[in-house]
Amino acid sequence: MTTPLIELHHVDRTFKKDNQPIRVLQDVNLSVYPGEILCLVGESGCGKTTTGKIIAGLLAPSAGEVRYHGENVNQLRGERLATYRRDHQIVHQDPFASLNPAHTIGQILSYPIARHRLAANRAEVRRRVWELLTLVDLTPPGDIVNKYPHQLSGGQRQRVSIARALTVNPRLIIADEAVSMVDVSIRISLLKTLQRLRETLGVAIVFITHDLALAKYFAWEGRISVMYLGRVIEVGRTEAVVHNPAHPYTRALIAAIPEADPEITRSKARLTLRSEDIPSLTAIPPGCAFHPRCPFFVPGVCDVAPPPLDVPPNYEQQVACLPLLGGGALTPYAEQDATV
Amino acid sequence: MIGFSTVATPVGILIGMLVGLIPLIVGIRLKKIPAGIGGFFGCALSGFACGFLGGIPMMILTTAVVVSYAYTVKDDPFLSRAALDEVDFTETRTQFLIRSFASFGRALRAASRAVLRNRAGFVGFVGVMFFLLMTTFGPLVIEYDGRAHYYDRLLPGSQTLFQGPSAEFPLGLDYQGRDILSHIVYGGQAVIATAVVAGILTTLIAVTLGAASALIGGIVDTVLTAITNFILTIPQFPLLVVIAAIVNLDDRLWLAVLLAVLDFPTLMRAIRAQVLSLRERDYVEAAFSLNMGLPHIIVREVLPNMVSYIVISTIFSIRAAMYAQVGLVFLGLVPLQEPDWGVMILVARQQGALFLREATSMLLSPILAIALFQLSLVLFTRSLEEIFNPRLREGL
Ligand SMILES: Nc1ncnc2c1ncn2[C@@H]1O[C@H](COP(=O)(O)OP(=O)(O)OP(=O)(O)O)[C@@H](O)[C@H]1O
Ligand SMILES: [Mg+2]
Numbered sequence: 001m002t003t004p005l006i007e008l009h010h011v012d013r014t015f016k017k018d019n020q021p022i023r024v025l026q027d028v029n030l031s032v033y034p035g036e037i038l039c040l041v042g043e044s045g046c047g048k049t050t051t052g053k054i055i056a057g058l059l060a061p062s063a064g065e066v067r068y069h070g071e072n073v074n075q076l077r078g079e080r081l082a083t084y085r086r087d088h089q090i091v092h093q094d095p096f097a098s099l100n101p102a103h104t105i106g107q108i109l110s111y112p113i114a115r116h117r118l119a120a121n122r123a124e125v126r127r128r129v130w131e132l133l134t135l136v137d138l139t140p141p142g143d144i145v146n147k148y149p150h151q152l153s154g155g156q157r158q159r160v161s162i163a164r165a166l167t168v169n170p171r172l173i174i175a176d177e178a179v180s181m182v183d184v185s186i187r188i189s190l191l192k193t194l195q196r197l198r199e200t201l202g203v204a205i206v207f208i209t210h211d212l213a214l215a216k217y218f219a220w221e222g223r224i225s226v227m228y229l230g231r232v233i234e235v236g237r238t239e240a241v242v243h244n245p246a247h248p249y250t251r252a253l254i255a256a257i258p259e260a261d262p263e264i265t266r267s268k269a270r271l272t273l274r275s276e277d278i279p280s281l282t283a284i285p286p287g288c289a290f291h292p293r294c295p296f297f298v299p300g301v302c303d304v305a306p307p308p309l310d311v312p313p314n315y316e317q318q319v320a321c322l323p324l325l326g327g328g329a330l331t332p333y334a335e336q337d338a339t340v
Numbered sequence: 341m342i343g344f345s346t347v348a349t350p351v352g353i354l355i356g357m358l359v360g361l362i363p364l365i366v367g368i369r370l371k372k373i374p375a376g377i378g379g380f381f382g383c384a385l386s387g388f389a390c391g392f393l394g395g396i397p398m399m400i401l402t403t404a405v406v407v408s409y410a411y412t413v414k415d416d417p418f419l420s421r422a423a424l425d426e427v428d429f430t431e432t433r434t435q436f437l438i439r440s441f442a443s444f445g446r447a448l449r450a451a452s453r454a455v456l457r458n459r460a461g462f463v464g465f466v467g468v469m470f471f472l473l474m475t476t477f478g479p480l481v482i483e484y485d486g487r488a489h490y491y492d493r494l495l496p497g498s499q500t501l502f503q504g505p506s507a508e509f510p511l512g513l514d515y516q517g518r519d520i521l522s523h524i525v526y527g528g529q530a531v532i533a534t535a536v537v538a539g540i541l542t543t544l545i546a547v548t549l550g551a552a553s554a555l556i557g558g559i560v561d562t563v564l565t566a567i568t569n570f571i572l573t574i575p576q577f578p579l580l581v582v583i584a585a586i587v588n589l590d591d592r593l594w595l596a597v598l599l600a601v602l603d604f605p606t607l608m609r610a611i612r613a614q615v616l617s618l619r620e621r622d623y624v625e626a627a628f629s630l631n632m633g634l635p636h637i638i639v640r641e642v643l644p645n646m647v648s649y650i651v652i653s654t655i656f657s658i659r660a661a662m663y664a665q666v667g668l669v670f671l672g673l674v675p676l677q678e679p680d681w682g683v684m685i686l687v688a689r690q691q692g693a694l695f696l697r698e699a700t701s702m703l704l705s706p707i708l709a710i711a712l713f714q715l716s717l718v719l720f721t722r723s724l725e726e727i728f729n730p731r732l733r734e735g736l
Binding site: 056057058082085086088089090092094097098099100101102103106111112115116122123124126127129130131134140141142145148150161164165167168 | 416417418419420421424427429430431436621622623625626628629630631632633636640641644645730731
């Protein structure tokens with residue numbers, strides 16, 4: 001396999017809130033390969049944005065290390081550090097907060113080009129701005145370039161955000177819920193633009209979303225990484241994860257995706273969680289954090305130690321679930337109760 | 341000494357006319373003659389008012405406006421509808437200069453439209469201009485009546501030289517029979533100049549220290565916050581009174597510095613809080629990720645979003661400085677120097693204006709002048725908001 005662009009090794013991240021530490025990320029291991037799509041999926045507050053920011057180098061891990069081309073990013077200095085920063089760009093969720101209201105779109109796009117001398121002269125900068133605007137389907141560029149962000153629609157702003165990320169020729173774009181705040185009608189075309197950019201420019205995309213249906217659509221040719229309470233619980237090819245979900249949490253998510261065909265929806269296996277409440281990050285359950293809600297909970301196994309992430313028999317993706325990794329099938333918790 | 345030292349000199353008008361030739365020539369060259377002539381007069385007048393300091397900036401401003409009228413958008417290759425390969429982006433240095441000038445001029449025109457659009461702001465603008473023009477050009481029209489009069493102006497049967505308004509003296513006469521109008525016209529210079537310098541100093545100190553405090557953090561932040569807290573816990577005006585009583589404030593510049601030092605903490609805290617909040621914005625994070633460097637982030641990303649707040653705070657600091665200054669004069673803690681609105685209030689009171697009907701004008705005129713000037717300033721801030729906020733400026 002090719003060498004990853006960036007790797008997270010046993011990354012922990014703790015925030016302090018009211019003098020109480022909150023463990024937002026625990027032992028996260030992830031790699032992003034050149035040109036691939038990696039989707040981070042999970043409920044709100046599970047640490048997706050935090051992971052994205054650590055990948056982008058905007059946040060430092062509390063423990064563990066981030067490797068860029070095999071080098072620990074803490075050790076990067078000078079030109080290497082600058083390249084690392086520029087190689088990873090982020091596209092934010094809120095189209096109304098991600099562009100500086102004081103500048104025109106033309107200025108927003110020219111600043112990074114001029115700053116990093118990515119164009120030979122003023123004319124080349126302007127040519128590049130034109131090129132970038134067409135690249136993200138903002139045409140004709142002349143209609144956009146002298147406008148201020150408040151004069152554009154949410155979808156157009158997101159496109160400008162993407163164009164701004166592209167100014168420095170990044171190898172990886174982290175799209176943090178980049179389409180969740182735009183109108184549903186333009187969501188698809190925005191996703192298509194992202195997809196096309198990945199194909200033509202070969203830039204990898206880390207796509208963060210809480211919507212597994214969207215992840216399934218967008219990352220069909222890529223990988224999905226499911227997170228739960230600050231841990232990655234399942235990661236693998238999208239097709240494998242969607243068609244053959246392993247972790248009970250993933251199964252529940254997949255079962256909840258509505259299908260266009262009501263027949264399929266009706267025949268789909270229902271999965272009832274034992275509890276709807278997501279535990280707080282300040283009181284993460286011991287062992288597998290999902291066990292209080294898991295319909296396949298095995299007492300004495302699941303609530304003891306956190307499960308490692310590994311490939312169980314009969315699956316191709318990595319899963320953090322001890323009963324599965326032990327080779328057994330999952331049996332519903334209630335039945336066990338009856339046999340006791 | 342601060343003040344309107346180069347006020348309305350013949351040399352000034354010469355400078356103004358000379359620099360005014362530039363917008364005029366540009367206007368004729370670009371066939372925008374009315375705009376060019378307007379530019380010429382603008383320069384001549386502001387050169388007249390402020391000499392070199394007025395002529396040169398006015399030249400830049402008016403030329404930009406003239407150019408912006410002439411520069412139509414189709415001159416910009418960026419706005420052509422051709423395909424990318426057919427567009428030629430190369431431009432000469434002059435073309436670039438013209439393009440930049442034109443966009444600057446467009447911004448100026450948008451700003452002036454913003455001033456006109458907001459009613460209250462426009463009234464304030466007119467008021468501020470009125471007082472500024474009165475103090476600069478007034479001395480050309482009205483002679484300063486500084487010598488005491490005795491019997492030549494005493495009305496028959498009157499006990500006092502004070503007089504109410506009359507046709508000859510629109511604002512009446514003061515306790516020495518001097519023309520109050522001339523004192524109002526001449527007496528604004530020192531008050532306004534000192535207040536403006538103090539206000540600008542306040543803002544400079546507050547912005548520099550506030551931004552440093554927020555961006556550097558750590559020990560710098562702790563120390564600066566401690567200092568501001570210390571200054572804020574002392575009652576401001578009494579402290580000012582004590583200092584003024586000890587230090588000899590015969591130089592107005594030192595008075596301005598003193599006012600600024602006592603006034604900056606409140607603003608500094610507000611600036612610090614704003615920078616802290618702006619620093620967390622997504623676009624600032626994006627700039628960090630684009631590795632734009634701290635200077636760019638401060639100057640281009642953070643400051644532009646604070647300009648309107650900073651300018652408006654400057655206006656309010658000017659206002660506060662004016663009050664404090666007049667207060668000190670009224671208490672007699674600053675060496676009295678005529679003509680000065682504050683001194684007028686003090687003297688009017690000392691001379692029994694509270695009990696003499698004829699003396700009402702001497703007391704009320706400076707008070708009204710100060711109050712109206714301040715009101716105009718406050719109203720004008722409404723326009724400033726529109727000028728500096730692109731959202732409001734573009735009228736959308
Ligand atoms: N700077 C911070 N200080 C304190 N707590 C933080 C900070 N940033 C994030 N958190 C906490 O970390 C947790 C995870 O945050 P994160 O933004 O990574 O979640 P997320 O998966 O992106 O959620 P969402 O889907 O809501 O965006 C949240 O509980 C949040 O309150
Ligand atoms: Mg998030």
